[in-house]
Amino acid sequence: MTVIEREKRFIEVFLVDDSTGDVRLTQEAFRAANASIHLHVVSDGVEALAFLKRQGAHVSAPRPDLILLDLNLPKMDGREVLAYIKKDDTLKTIPTAILSISDAEADIAKSYQLQANCYLTKPAQWDEFEALVKSINDFWLTRVQLPRAAGAVAP
Amino acid sequence: MISHEISESKESGAKYRGLLEAAPDAMVVVDQSGGIVLLNVQAEKQFGYHRDELLGQKVKNIIPEGFAERLIADGTRSAAEALAQQIGTGLELTGRRKDGSEFPIEIMLSPLESAEGILVTAAIRDISVRKAAEKHLAQMEGRYRGLLEAAPDAMVVVNQGGEIVLLNVQAEKQFGYSRDELVGKKVKSLIPEGFAERLIADDLRTAADALAQQIGTGLELIGHRKNGSEFPIEIMLSPLESAEGILVTAAIRDISVRKAAEKHLAQMEGRYRGLLEAAPDAMVVVNQGGEIVLLNVQAEKQFGYRRDELVGQKMKSLIPEGFAERLIADALRSAEDALAQQIGTGIELIARRKDGSDFPIEIMLSPLESAEGILVTAAIRDITARKAGEANLLVKVQELKRSNEELGQFAYIASHDLQEPLRMVASYTQLLSRRYKGKLDADADEFISFAVDGASRMQRLIQDLLAYSRVGTKGKDLLNTSSEEALQQALINLRGAIEESSALVTHDPLPAVMADEMQLVQLFQNLVGNAIKYQNPGTPRIHVSAVRSVGKKWIFSVKDNGLGIDPQYFERIFGMFQRLHKREEFAGTGIGLAICKKIVERHGGSISVESRPGQGATFRFSLAAGERTT
Numbered sequence: 001m002t003v004i005e006r007e008k009r010f011i012e013v014f015l016v017d018d019s020t021g022d023v024r025l026t027q028e029a030f031r032a033a034n035a036s037i038h039l040h041v042v043s044d045g046v047e048a049l050a051f052l053k054r055q056g057a058h059v060s061a062p063r064p065d066l067i068l069l070d071l072n073l074p075k076m077d078g079r080e081v082l083a084y085i086k087k088d089d090t091l092k093t094i095p096t097a098i099l100s101i102s103d104a105e106a107d108i109a110k111s112y113q114l115q116a117n118c119y120l121t122k123p124a125q126w127d128e129f130e131a132l133v134k135s136i137n138d139f140w141l142t143r144v145q146l147p148r149a150a151g152a153v154a155p
Numbered sequence: 156m157i158s159h160e161i162s163e164s165k166e167s168g169a170k171y172r173g174l175l176e177a178a179p180d181a182m183v184v185v186d187q188s189g190g191i192v193l194l195n196v197q198a199e200k201q202f203g204y205h206r207d208e209l210l211g212q213k214v215k216n217i218i219p220e221g222f223a224e225r226l227i228a229d230g231t232r233s234a235a236e237a238l239a240q241q242i243g244t245g246l247e248l249t250g251r252r253k254d255g256s257e258f259p260i261e262i263m264l265s266p267l268e269s270a271e272g273i274l275v276t277a278a279i280r281d282i283s284v285r286k287a288a289e290k291h292l293a294q295m296e297g298r299y300r301g302l303l304e305a306a307p308d309a310m311v312v313v314n315q316g317g318e319i320v321l322l323n324v325q326a327e328k329q330f331g332y333s334r335d336e337l338v339g340k341k342v343k344s345l346i347p348e349g350f351a352e353r354l355i356a357d358d359l360r361t362a363a364d365a366l367a368q369q370i371g372t373g374l375e376l377i378g379h380r381k382n383g384s385e386f387p388i389e390i391m392l393s394p395l396e397s398a399e400g401i402l403v404t405a406a407i408r409d410i411s412v413r414k415a416a417e418k419h420l421a422q423m424e425g426r427y428r429g430l431l432e433a434a435p436d437a438m439v440v441v442n443q444g445g446e447i448v449l450l451n452v453q454a455e456k457q458f459g460y461r462r463d464e465l466v467g468q469k470m471k472s473l474i475p476e477g478f479a480e481r482l483i484a485d486a487l488r489s490a491e492d493a494l495a496q497q498i499g500t501g502i503e504l505i506a507r508r509k510d511g512s513d514f515p516i517e518i519m520l521s522p523l524e525s526a527e528g529i530l531v532t533a534a535i536r537d538i539t540a541r542k543a544g545e546a547n548l549l550v551k552v553q554e555l556k557r558s559n560e561e562l563g564q565f566a567y568i569a570s571h572d573l574q575e576p577l578r579m580v581a582s583y584t585q586l587l588s589r590r591y592k593g594k595l596d597a598d599a600d601e602f603i604s605f606a607v608d609g610a611s612r613m614q615r616l617i618q619d620l621l622a623y624s625r626v627g628t629k630g631k632d633l634l635n636t637s638s639e640e641a642l643q644q645a646l647i648n649l650r651g652a653i654e655e656s657s658a659l660v661t662h663d664p665l666p667a668v669m670a671d672e673m674q675l676v677q678l679f680q681n682l683v684g685n686a687i688k689y690q691n692p693g694t695p696r697i698h699v700s701a702v703r704s705v706g707k708k709w710i711f712s713v714k715d716n717g718l719g720i721d722p723q724y725f726e727r728i729f730g731m732f733q734r735l736h737k738r739e740e741f742a743g744t745g746i747g748l749a750i751c752k753k754i755v756e757r758h759g760g761s762i763s764v765e766s767r768p769g770q771g772a773t774f775r776f777s778l779a780a781g782e783r784t785t
Contacts, residue, residue, distance in 0.1 A: 021579040028586065101575060124578045124614055126585035 010038040011141050014051065014064035016081065017099070018043040018073055022122065026068070026099075029133030034141065040064065045076025049084060052091055066140050067096040069116075071107060079114060086115040093147045095140055181279040184267060185214045189223040192274060201281055203253040214277075221248045222262065222277070250279065259286040285339035288320045309407040313342045315400055329409055331381035342405075349376045350390065350405070378407065387414045437535040443528060445470045445478075457537055459509035470533075477504045478518065478533070506535065515542045560628075567624040570617045577617065581610035612744075619746035622677070623731070626753045631671040633758060635781040638711070639665035641672055642699055645679035649687065658687045658695035665701050666709050667781035674754045675778075679713075681747045682774050686715035688743070689736075691769075707780045708760070714773040720766040729762065751776070 013030065017023050023041050030037050040061065042048050048069075051058040067085065071078035078098065085091045095117040100107065103121045111119050120136070123129045175182045175195040181202070184193035191209050199206055202217045209216075215223050250260040259282045267274040303310045303323035309330070312321035319337050327334055330345050342350055378388040389410045395402040428451075431438045437454035439447055447465050455462055458473055470478055506516040517538045523530040584606040592600055639662070646653065646660060653660060660683060668675070679699070686697045696716045701709045720728065720735065727733050729752040734745040755762040755776045766772035 019575075019579075021583070025582055025586070101578070122578070124574070124581060125611075126582040126589065129582060 010036050011066075012062045012064045013037055013039050013066050013068065013141070014048075015039055015041045015068045015099075016043075016045070016048040016073065016078065017041070017068070017070040019070070022070075025126070025129055026133060029130045030137065032130060033134045033137040037137070037141070038062070044074040045078065045081045047075075048073075048081050049076070052085065052088075064094055065146055066136075067094055068099045068136075069096055071098060071100040071102060071111070079110060082111065082114045082116055095144070095146065097136065097140065178278060181281075183209075183214065183217075183277045183279060185223075185275045185277060187272060187275075189214050198279065201252075201279065202250065208253070217251055218248055218260070218262070218279075219251055221246065247282070250281070258283050282339075284316070284318060288314065288318060288339050306406060309409070311337075311342065311345070311405045311407060312395060313403045313405060315402075317342050319345075320402060326407065329380075329407065330378065336381070344379065346376050346378055346388070346390070346407075349374065375410070378409070386411050434534065437537075439465075439470070439473070439533045439535060440523060441470050441531045441533060443531075447473075448530065454535065457508075457535065458506070464509075472507070474504055474506050474516070474518075474535075477502065503538070506537075514539050563624055563627045567621065567628050570620040570624065573617050574614070574621075577610060577613055581607070581614055584610055616744045616746075619744045619750070623746055623750050623753060626674060626750060626757060630674060630757055633669040633671055633779075635667055636670040636672045636675060637665070638668050638670070638675060638701065638709075638778070641670070641675040642679045642683075644676045645683060648676070648680050649684055652684060652687050656687050656690065656695055658690075658697060660697045660699070662699035663701065665699065665711075666703075668709055668778040669781050670758055670778060671754075674757070678751055678754045678776070681751050682713040685747060685774075686713060686717055686772070689772075690715075690717045703780070704777065708777045709780055710775055710777050712773050712775050714771065716771040719768045719770050719772050720764060721768050722766070725764050725766075728764065 011034070015023060015026055017026070020043075023043075027039055027041075030039055040051065042051055047058075050056050051061045052064075054061050069078045069081060073081070078100070082096060082098070085094065085096055092115075098111045098116045098119045099122060100119075101122045102108075108119050120132060123132055172193075175184075175193065178195060178197070181198035181200070182193075182195045183191055183198050186192050191212050191214050194206060194209055198209070202209070204217075213223070245261045245263055247259065247261050249257050251257050261280045261282045263278040263280075265276045265278075267276050303312075303321065304325075306323060306325065309326035309328070310321075310323045311319055311326050314320050319340050319342055322334060322337055326337070330337070337345070374390050374392075376388055376390060377385050379385055387410045389408045391406045391408075393404050393406075395404045431440075431449065431451040432453075434451060434453070437457040438449075438451045439454050440449035442448050447468050447470060450462060450465055454465070458465070465473075501517050501519055503515065503517050505513050507513050515538050517536045519534045519536075521532050521534075523532050584603060588603045588607050591603070642662060642665060652658075683697055683699070687695050698714045699711065700714075701711045704710045724735055728735065729748050731749045732745040733749070734743065751774075752762050755778070758778055760777035760779070762774065762776040764772055764774050
């Protein structure tokens, strides 16, 4: 049933990354992996929260099925955005994956402490990057059962 | 009447007259009945009679008691016996002058044979002075005995006539007399010159003045022992009021040792002066009491004193702490041991100048045998400049360390941040290659391929540079680590390369070492990886082993059967970016062994290689042994 419903609509992926090069790589990789994905992109933490809270220019923003969050962002960094998401009762159920160039232990540990759903390091080679995005699609957007909406969860 | 006969006997009279008159004492010759038959001038003076008034008179007139009785035979003894008993013994009796006054005497009897039988010659000494002294002594004894005996020096109390009235045991010992022999004696017999004269008044000064001049000043004189030997003394005089007038207490110190030292010093001066002055350092010779006995000009300059201000002073005034203590024996060690411990070792201490300012010194001690025992020569070097230099060096070292750390940080940050744009270059050229290969022309394909290759190599280079800089900046503490487990981990990391090359990697049991485990894994990984990489056709065989070495070290060997290395490159291969092969033959950045070297050196070890071209290579490195865990 869920699978049927998912086929009916686009999958909304929210990417927060200030590197236009990475954004484009991600777009290219998702395009190759799954044609029914809507990739929404903002480039700083403040705007990311505005999108999630549907504020300002983002009043009609969809609720994302998956958030891909970079750590080092202008204005408000990825850790703060992550902390906000995981404290907010309506947002905390959205799977949030950290996608960073950092492979530092401290960054990884901190992200999981803030309840990131997984931590991914951006590969240095295109082939690997493409494979990583494909595996995100295969797992988080295909295999995993996701909650339909925030209201669906009993308190 | 007998006396008359003798006096008429001209030969005998003339014979005795000369003898009697030469005697210093009063002499009286008495017959057996106690009549005076002969006397000398001294006897006349002492008793205040004329000769004529005494001749033929009973001796009882001048010595009322105790003398005549002794001469006379009684029922129990003959005259000869009576006499024999008395001969040669000093009798203390009382003499009576013509004026009726009495005075104490000592008489010595001796027999004198004559035609008239045995006569008795009595030598009569006026012992008033001695008796008075003895009386005084008895009084004084009670008062001063304790005080005198407590004094460390020989103490002699002398009256204004220069006669000894009191003395202590030290004085007996020092001069070799018993007390009785000295009381009443002239002090001149102990100190022939320079002492008695000082006490005696003359035309120019009163006794009090004479004494006052001498009080409190130390006089150096010569003392005479009973056995005739002489020794140098120092005496200090002080007045002592008494019923008999002012007495003088003389504290007499035997200064033989000091004098000998002074004499020796004078000799040493001659011998060592040249030597001392030739020394570039301040030189100070010190005795075991810590007193300075000799020094050179440099010492005067360095400490700001004149020579005469220092000789005899305690070394403590120059070096307040740490020097004297080293010389002095204590319960745990003898003086020799104390000194022996210090000889030849440079000791850093703080010295003090006359003006009170302190400065750092280094001293070297050496023994100097002398007649007075072992002296210590201290060579004292002002190390102010060296200390300043050391401090400066320390600052420089710290600066260097900081700048080195900064450089390490810079290299790390630079290579880290270079990764990001490079990732873009690499990813997009690869994306171009994937998506457009065969869709553009042949040139485009070739250009893109070069761009992809260049970007990949630069990525490897930067990764290796990062790894290299991480060895210094991201290293962990050295802990007890199983090198065997580290090797296993390295082999797991190399699994792909091992399978691809069908390499046979073996190892002996490997020990625990003190290491940063991650770095140890990397070390094995780089060395084994190299051994697999630089191979001849055929099966690569690699063996890892370790042997115990001196100083708690293990020497590890990674031995292969590969290409080997020409000895001329042994040094070079451990440098940064050093490659021995063309890129087309073997990929690599030339940093792998530099990383190995940096890891080993960070662990306090060293790395080297032994090889011949075509015969494989053995890399050896040392690591500190860990604690045995099994």
